[in-house]
Amino acid sequence: MHIPIEPSKDDLNLRNIIKLLCTTQIRQPLKLEQIKAWLNQFEKGSETILALLILRFLIYRTSDQLASSLKQALKCAALNFIPQNELLETYDWREVLNGTYKGLDFYFGPIKHENSKPGKSGEIITRLVKSCLDLDSWALDYPDQITKLSVNQRFLLVDDGVYTGHQINDFINVHGEFMTLNSQTGIIVAMAHDSGVELLNKNYPNIPIFCGEQITPKNCFEIMSKQWIEDKVWPYRDITPLDQYLEITNNKARFEKSMPLGYGNLGCLIAYDHGIPDDSLQLLWDKSENWKPLIPR
Numbered sequence: 590m591h592i593p594i595e596p597s598k599d600d601l602n603l604r605n606i607i608k609l610l611c612t613t614q615i616r617q618p619l620k621l622e623q624i625k626a627w628l629n630q631f632e633k634g635s636e637t638i639l640a641l642l643i644l645r646f647l648i649y650r651t652s653d654q655l656a657s658s659l660k661q662a663l664k665c666a667a668l669n670f671i672p673q674n675e676l677l678e679t680y681d682w683r684e685v686l687n688g689t690y691k692g693l694d695f696y697f698g699p700i701k702h703e704n705s706k707p708g709k710s711g712e713i714i715t716r717l718v719k720s721c722l723d724l725d726s727w728a729l730d731y732p733d734q735i736t737k738l739s740v741n742q743r744f745l746l747v748d749d750g751v752y753t754g755h756q757i758n759d760f761i762n763v764h765g766e767f768m769t770l771n772s773q774t775g776i777i778v779a780m781a782h783d784s785g786v787e788l789l790n791k792n793y794p795n796i797p798i799f800c801g802e803q804i805t806p807k808n809c810f811e812i813m814s815k816q817w818i819e820d821k822v823w824p825y826r827d828i829t830p831l832d833q834y835l836e837i838t839n840n841k842a843r844f845e846k847s848m849p850l851g852y853g854n855l856g857c858l859i860a861y862d863h864g865i866p867d868d869s870l871q872l873l874w875d876k877s878e879n880w881k882p883l884i885p886r
Contacts (some may be wrong), residue, residue, distance in 0.1 A: 781800035
């Protein structure tokens with residue numbers, strides 16, 4: 590049992606904040622029942638405080654919030670493909686992407702995974718893009734079906750997020766060679782981590798990345814947990830939030846594959862209402878005989 594710096598540190602305030610987030614539109618459809626079942630796996634004291642802090646600082650994006658971020662990314666993409674002196678003075682960004690601007694023909698497509706099932710994130714995101722543009726017809730192509738673009742064609746690869754960047758990087762390397770040949774393509778994501786942006790910019794400098802929301806290491810678990818100590822929201826002197834987290838993953842959850850800070854060790858605190866990236870904390874999404882996730886993958 591870890592002793593708090595201040596005796597009888599109450600977690601009621603954190604619980605009330607989380608309840609408020611989940612009973613408003615901010616985190617719906619994440620349900621309180623979901624949260625309670627996940628919280629019940631943590632022992633009272635430092636484990637529960639850690640869990641509540643993770644929930645408090647979780648970046649949870651609903652479909653409407655993702656759509657808002659995608660609109661911002663799409664607007665930036667539209668500006669990228671028209672001369673700077675025209676900008677939006679003559680054309681609305683939706684008109685540009687709908688093909689009204691000087692014959693430019695835009696296509697949008699998700700990463701296509703082998704044996705992928707309907708409803709995977711790529712298809713969900715392309716539907717959100719369609720709704721953002723209010724298209725009557727939908728120019729959808731999987732990038733592995735394209736070998737070359739004509740002079741007036743543009744292709745935008747769309748996804749919910751890029752974090753380590755490895756998935757999109759490897760996909761372009763295998764299936765998207767046409768994207769590297771000219772300046773007629775781009776990547777559209779709602780959310781992007783600095784690490785992924787850096788990797789893709791390094792390997793594919795001719796493919797611009799447009800994102801609605803950028804995530805830095807400051808938004809991730811390791812740096813954030815240090816901030817909790819500095820801000821004294823973490824009330825324990827004899828154990829840090831990181832050590833407490835690793836203690837739970839190693840001794841209690843005991844996952845088959847150990848990657849406590851998620852894929853790439855980014856330690857993201859990110860989830861969507863349609864799922865969760867494996868770049869997020871493993872306790873949030875993985876399962877074992879001893880552990881049930883907050884949001885299953």
